[in-house]
Amino acid sequence: IGIISVVFLMIVIAIARPSPKKRMVNNNKNGRPVLTTAIRNNVHTFRILQITDLHLGEAEDESRGTVQDTKSYQSLHAVITATRHNIDLIVLSGDQLSASRMHGNSTAYQRQLSAKMESYQIPWCIIFGNHDDAPEADKPIITNNYKAARQELASVDQSFPHSLTQIGPESVHGVSNYVLNVQKQGGEEVLQLLFLDTGGGSTPKALEPSQQIWWGQFRSPNIPGVLIEHIPVPEFGFERDACVGDNLDGGFDAIRKDFGLLSSLDENVALVLVGHMHGSDYCCPYSASLSLCFGRHTGYGGYEGLKDRGARVYEFDFGKSGSIFSWKSHVQLESGVVTNEYVPK
DSSP states (O other): OHHHHHHHHHHHHHOOOOOOOOOOBBBTTOHHHHHHHHEEEEEEEEEEEEEBOOTTTTTSHHHHHHHHHHHHHHHHHHHHHHGGGGEEOOOOSSOBBBBSSSSOOHHHHHHHHHHHHTTTOOOOEEEOOTTOOOOOOOOOSSSOOOTHHHHHHHHHHHHHHBBBBOOTTTSSSOOOOOOEEEEOTTSEEEEEEOOOOOOOBBOOOSSSHHHHHHHHOOOOTTSSSEEEEEOTTTTOOTTTTBBBSSSSSSSOOOOOOOSGGGGGGGTTEEEEOOOTTBBBBEEEEEEEEEEEEEEEBBOOSOOOOOSSSEEEEEEOOOOTTTTEEEEEEEEEEEEEEEEEOOOOO
């Protein structure tokens, strides 16, 4: 990263850095936060803020690159500040970086982003999109290990205490394949978050059978589940009468190869959430029990998409006993406006 760019961004981040009271979280034996429900209005709840498509580091050799990154960090700060007291986990759902426009220094950008996330003292995790490790045509960053770049970025993120990012098994396609379980107070698991790497960049853009096999080994079908990935599957179509949210794209770029993901899900998987499309933030019912949601474009890199940047919030409620499940979602704009509320029927 250029010296001027780094200095400028450090000043911006320092000015924007919050000074909250330290967030109290339970820790496991490895010192990482344990995800637990919070009691809000006498109800067990768990809430996720989805950040997507920051595209940091794009055009780093041009003045607009620094401007874009500055605005992306300001957008990130605005949506986290607006929701921070009601959020239990922040998910960065891919394309945090525009690695194809970098000169082999993507880990520096990842470290800067992870340091910013750590400043909020809220647990977070990342998955990878199709741009996070995309090599330049004349400067490939991968040699004989196509997973190496993603693993290196994930390791940088994992070096921060509030990161819950994991590196999936070597035998499974992609890198960001992992599971996070949410417990209610007392230790009973009430929600399962399953992350799938849809590839792109240095890895094939696909969902492979190895992921389906891995999924079956770790999925607990008796509790509600949420699937999180970057690129949508082909079923993410927009139906005006049923869907809620913006569809500026008018279409979407779906995964090229799919093992039949949606048909493989059990009936307790309530939601599949994705990023990737900068002009879409809609949620749609797919079946009586399953909904499909796009996150809201947060960053200022990549193609323009929706003019007003923001993030999507997911609110999961488990009742007073912690055994009744319902959820809803809305978009939190950078401007402070809350819009596009979706309540599954």
